[in-house]
Amino acid sequence: MPQFFSNKRLILLLVGIIFLVALISFSLRDRNHASVPEQLIKDVVGFGQSFFSKPTQYVTGVFNNVESLLNTYDENKRLKARLEDYASLQANVNDLEIENKELRKIVDKEENLRAFNPIQSTVIARNPDQWEEKIIIDKGEIHGVEVNMAVMTSQGLIGKVILTTPYTSTVELLSTQNPNYRVSAVIADKEEVFGLIEGYDEQRKELILKRIDSDFEVKKGQKVTTSGLGGIFPKGILIGEVSEVTTDDHGLTKLAYVKPAASFSILDHVIISKRSISPIDGTDGNNTESDLTEGAGDGS
Amino acid sequence: MIRFLVIIISVLLFYMEPIFGLFSPIELQGDFYVLVPRFLIMYLIFVSIYYDRKRAMLYGLIFGLLYDVFFIDIIGLYSFIYPLMCLVASLIAKYIHQHLLVATILTLVLVALVELLLFLFYTFIGIKSMTYTEFFQFNLIPTMIANLVFILMFGWGFKYILLNRFKQKALLLQK
Numbered sequence: 001m002p003q004f005f006s007n008k009r010l011i012l013l014l015v016g017i018i019f020l021v022a023l024i025s026f027s028l029r030d031r032n033h034a035s036v037p038e039q040l041i042k043d044v045v046g047f048g049q050s051f052f053s054k055p056t057q058y059v060t061g062v063f064n065n066v067e068s069l070l071n072t073y074d075e076n077k078r079l080k081a082r083l084e085d086y087a088s089l090q091a092n093v094n095d096l097e098i099e100n101k102e103l104r105k106i107v108d109k110e111e112n113l114r115a116f117n118p119i120q121s122t123v124i125a126r127n128p129d130q131w132e133e134k135i136i137i138d139k140g141e142i143h144g145v146e147v148n149m150a151v152m153t154s155q156g157l158i159g160k161v162i163l164t165t166p167y168t169s170t171v172e173l174l175s176t177q178n179p180n181y182r183v184s185a186v187i188a189d190k191e192e193v194f195g196l197i198e199g200y201d202e203q204r205k206e207l208i209l210k211r212i213d214s215d216f217e218v219k220k221g222q223k224v225t226t227s228g229l230g231g232i233f234p235k236g237i238l239i240g241e242v243s244e245v246t247t248d249d250h251g252l253t254k255l256a257y258v259k260p261a262a263s264f265s266i267l268d269h270v271i272i273s274k275r276s277i278s279p280i281d282g283t284d285g286n287n288t289e290s291d292l293t294e295g296a297g298d299g300s
Numbered sequence: 301m302i303r304f305l306v307i308i309i310s311v312l313l314f315y316m317e318p319i320f321g322l323f324s325p326i327e328l329q330g331d332f333y334v335l336v337p338r339f340l341i342m343y344l345i346f347v348s349i350y351y352d353r354k355r356a357m358l359y360g361l362i363f364g365l366l367y368d369v370f371f372i373d374i375i376g377l378y379s380f381i382y383p384l385m386c387l388v389a390s391l392i393a394k395y396i397h398q399h400l401l402v403a404t405i406l407t408l409v410l411v412a413l414v415e416l417l418l419f420l421f422y423t424f425i426g427i428k429s430m431t432y433t434e435f436f437q438f439n440l441i442p443t444m445i446a447n448l449v450f451i452l453m454f455g456w457g458f459k460y461i462l463l464n465r466f467k468q469k470a471l472l473l474q475k
Binding site: 020021023024026027028031034038041042045046048049051052053056123124125126127128129130131132134136163170177178202205265266267268 | 311315316317318319320321322323324325326327332334336337366368369370371372373374375376377380418419422425427428429430
């Protein structure tokens, strides 16, 4: 067996390993900011990537269209049944919207937690080693995307922006295992019940809604939306549906499992929502809550 | 032409990986199976076996760095693992018969090693909490099946191109 570890090589290897460990720990410490060379690489690679992913999405789009064409008859029957409901609902919504606007005018309050500017965007890549739940989209700082903006599909909330470069941004999905990833949520049925989405149950594939006041009743099937009180996300984006309610480890507050409305597995077009009211450092995402004078009582 | 083909294929595979990543995870009867495309490293292992070890390690370093910066924001992870795998492959290749089947098996073993290393790393830094059984059932086995299909389809093509390039270079050196 030849000697492939001569002295020179051994030293080189050791220096290499030390350098590597230093580099890894350096980049782990500060992952939410990209330095200028990193941004440059990301933009260049992202530019190339969009050349490859856009044609693919066109092809998958054609397949999806064919698939939905095959289901047309069934779907049409079901939709027709719901159409009548829809018409009356629409009239109701219009009525309420006008009333809302008038009332706002009366009290002189134009700003609204619900209002947001949508930025349409295409997913150009998903982190291929799927250890972390991240996707990369083709809109960046130039288009007005900022860190911490909410990202959703037409079905519901899917995540938030964690990193931006001039032409791309990275989105961390709700299904992440990151313990600092929180979303302030509300169950609005007859009364509003607040809670925090904290964590994702890998086995059940469901989000965990914690810190619900035990005085309120939460039922299976109720819809969970963002509350807008976390400081970043606009109000009223659908997160999912309650599938099970239990009490938490300490028995002080309730805990609900929420089945996400949006599917995280195949994503192509997403909407980034830029909240109209200026964001504050609240509970959404991994913020520090420094802007909240009265922090939410730490339940755990 | 064949001269540039070696690098063109690596660039193509680098860009194809995240696109195949978009189709994963696959849901089967309520369970999610993660398929990780590892096309580039399989190709680079072929390069180091059939063509040139140094070239393979250099490509591994460059593409690993791009991968680190673009996708995972931890610099030094793939840019270490990719060249390391190329080195290991070429060291082993000296002692074995360079038949396509042997090369394929070696490649698959090394890809499984890459997955295992990454699993250990991510568990170590605490990004993912997963048991070994879950990792084997939902990540490793589906990933290996997907990559096996890929290498069975394209392995002979890679070998053909790389050996041609190798011969071409040997001829140039003789002149």
